[in-house]
Amino acid sequence: xxxxxxxxxxxxxxxxxxxxxxxxxxxxxxxxxxxxxxxxxxxxxxxxxxxxxxxxxxxxxxxxxxxxxxxxxxxxxxxxxxxxxxxxxxxxxxxxxxxxxxxxxxxxxxxxxxxxxxxxxxxxxxxxxxxxxxxxxxxxxxxxxxxxxxxxxxxxxxxxxxxxxxxxxxxxxxxxxxxxxxxxxxxxxxxxxxxxxxxxxxxxxx
Amino acid sequence: xxxxxxxxxxxxxxxxxxxxxxxxxxxxxxxxxxxxxxxxxxxxxxxxxxxxxxxxxxxxxxxxxxxxxxxxxxxxxxxxxxxxxxxxxxxxxxxxxxxxxxxxxxxxxxxxxxxxxxxxxxxxxxxxxxxxxxxxxxxxxxxxxxxxxxxxxxxxxxxxxxxxxxxxxxxxxxxxxxxxxxxxxxxxxxxxxxxxxxxxxxxxxxxxxxxxxxxxxxxxxxxxxxxxxxxxxxxxxxxxxxxxxxxxxxxxxxxxxxxxxxxxxxxxxxxxxxxxxxxxxxxxxxxxxxxxxxx
Numbered sequence: 001x002x003x004x005x006x007x008x009x010x011x012x013x014x015x016x017x018x019x020x021x022x023x024x025x026x027x028x029x030x031x032x033x034x035x036x037x038x039x040x041x042x043x044x045x046x047x048x049x050x051x052x053x054x055x056x057x058x059x060x061x062x063x064x065x066x067x068x069x070x071x072x073x074x075x076x077x078x079x080x081x082x083x084x085x086x087x088x089x090x091x092x093x094x095x096x097x098x099x100x101x102x103x104x105x106x107x108x109x110x111x112x113x114x115x116x117x118x119x120x121x122x123x124x125x126x127x128x129x130x131x132x133x134x135x136x137x138x139x140x141x142x143x144x145x146x147x148x149x150x151x152x153x154x155x156x157x158x159x160x161x162x163x164x165x166x167x168x169x170x171x172x173x174x175x176x177x178x179x180x181x182x183x184x185x186x187x188x189x190x191x192x193x194x195x196x197x198x199x200x201x202x203x204x205x206x
Numbered sequence: 207x208x209x210x211x212x213x214x215x216x217x218x219x220x221x222x223x224x225x226x227x228x229x230x231x232x233x234x235x236x237x238x239x240x241x242x243x244x245x246x247x248x249x250x251x252x253x254x255x256x257x258x259x260x261x262x263x264x265x266x267x268x269x270x271x272x273x274x275x276x277x278x279x280x281x282x283x284x285x286x287x288x289x290x291x292x293x294x295x296x297x298x299x300x301x302x303x304x305x306x307x308x309x310x311x312x313x314x315x316x317x318x319x320x321x322x323x324x325x326x327x328x329x330x331x332x333x334x335x336x337x338x339x340x341x342x343x344x345x346x347x348x349x350x351x352x353x354x355x356x357x358x359x360x361x362x363x364x365x366x367x368x369x370x371x372x373x374x375x376x377x378x379x380x381x382x383x384x385x386x387x388x389x390x391x392x393x394x395x396x397x398x399x400x401x402x403x404x405x406x407x408x409x410x411x412x413x414x415x416x417x418x419x420x421x422x423x424x425x426x427x428x429x430x431x432x433x434x435x436x437x438x439x440x441x442x443x444x445x446x447x448x449x450x451x452x453x454x455x456x457x458x459x460x461x462x463x464x465x466x467x468x469x470x471x472x473x474x475x476x477x478x479x480x481x482x483x484x485x486x487x488x489x490x491x492x493x494x495x496x497x498x499x500x501x
Binding site (some may be wrong): 015019021034073074075076077078085088089090092094097107117118119132137139140141143144145146147148158161162163164165176178180189191192193195196197203204 | 316
């Protein structure tokens with residue numbers, strides 16, 4: 001098990017290789033479908049003007065994302081009425097939906113770790129190589145187990161997206177994941193896809 | 207009419223937090239099949255640890271508590287309008303208690319209702335009047351990750367060499383599992399419907415998922431299809447979470463529907479390993495809860 005403390009140095013990122021189990025400590029930000037679309041359209045491609053307090057929100061997020069981690073997660077959160085937020089269940093969501101956005105978010109914000117499940121595609125893998133950055137696979141569905149590693153909820157942005165889609169700033173201790181895409185162009189997902197394609201061809205040939 | 211709101215709330219709590227024993231047993235078996243120290247084995251260790259923690263703490267197994275799908279079989283004399291109101295009230299209460307994540311999003315505005323109540327189709331409630339005196343309510347929580355990897359094929363399918371026969375069904379179902387990779391939270395359960403129209407076919411592919419994992423299909427052709435697909439799918443090597451490994455699916459359940467001469471649909475619903483389904487039985491004054499392994 002490799003202990004990683006956020007924010008991550010470039011050399012720590014480059015040292016990671018596919019298959020390494022890791023344990024994360026420090027502050028990370030959740031962000032999924034609505035968050036990625038918002039970040040890319042408003043602050044990267046600038047096809048949409050920032051509204052309300054969005055500039056303040058992104059300025060608060062920049063130092064956290066820089067050399068930091070973004071977690072594809074739509075949590076179950078208790079304490080919504082009192083704002084004494086607590087993560088109850090917080091496993092990863094399927095990452096491939098962020099494929100159109102992820103490379104831009106890594107590059108623009110200097111993200112060093114993308115955490116999710118199911119892996120991502122060629123464009124994200126290329127961005128991991130040039131950044132450097134890694135894709136960390138958390139265990140899908142292990143929501144109560146992972147929520148226990150969230151020691152504090154430090155804040156939330158864009159709660160108007162709804163609880164699952166908001167950007168939650170959380171502090172974690174011992175958050176478990178596995179490196180499945182590294183900064184050297186290797187992807188466990190591409191490998192398993194190719195192997196299972198060959199197995200499928202055999203099964204359909206018979 | 208009798209108020210079952212509290213009982214529905216308990217049904218939701220159990221479904222979200224307490225994985226049925228047949229599913230847990232299949233996961234334990236899958237774990238034994240993976241090499242010690244492999245990513246697949248470690249993933250199943252975490253999954254089983256999570257299942258135990260969720261049950262102990264009454265906390266959701268998975269944060270994606272999905273679309274709540276209720277199937278209500280009621281004797282004559284029950285008001286489905288009242289039952290719908292009670293179920294919706296229980297769903298909102300379960301959301302406030304963090305047994306469910308607020309999941310109902312207006313597709314046009316993007317606004318999340320915050321209490322899991324959307325239009326009449328959210329939560330989904332199917333009603334059927336039955337003979338006898340017993341009311342049964344099945345609840346399945348089906349998350350978005352696995353729902354997104356479901357697939358429907360119109361046969362014949364030239365690229366897959368799939369004709370209008372059971373071999374054709376096998377070929378497209380294996381394609382669906384390959385396409386899904388680990389994204390539906392493998393190892394999952396396949397629900398397969400052969401025939402119907404596009405709508406009834408998808409619906410039937412979810413209904414078969416209510417069957418216990420260890421039952422036998424009474425139709426010999428479908429039983430053979432299930433056994434063959436289970437064997438073949440596990441030869442794909444996709445493994446838990448798509449990490450590579452021996453268990454890609456935990457089970458296969460298939461059903462068939464009459465079809466039009468012109469149509470031959472095969473629908474595949476993928477259920478994640480967190481196969482959350484529970485039954486509530488109301489007989490006389492008594493309310494009891496069953497996992498789907500018992501009759």
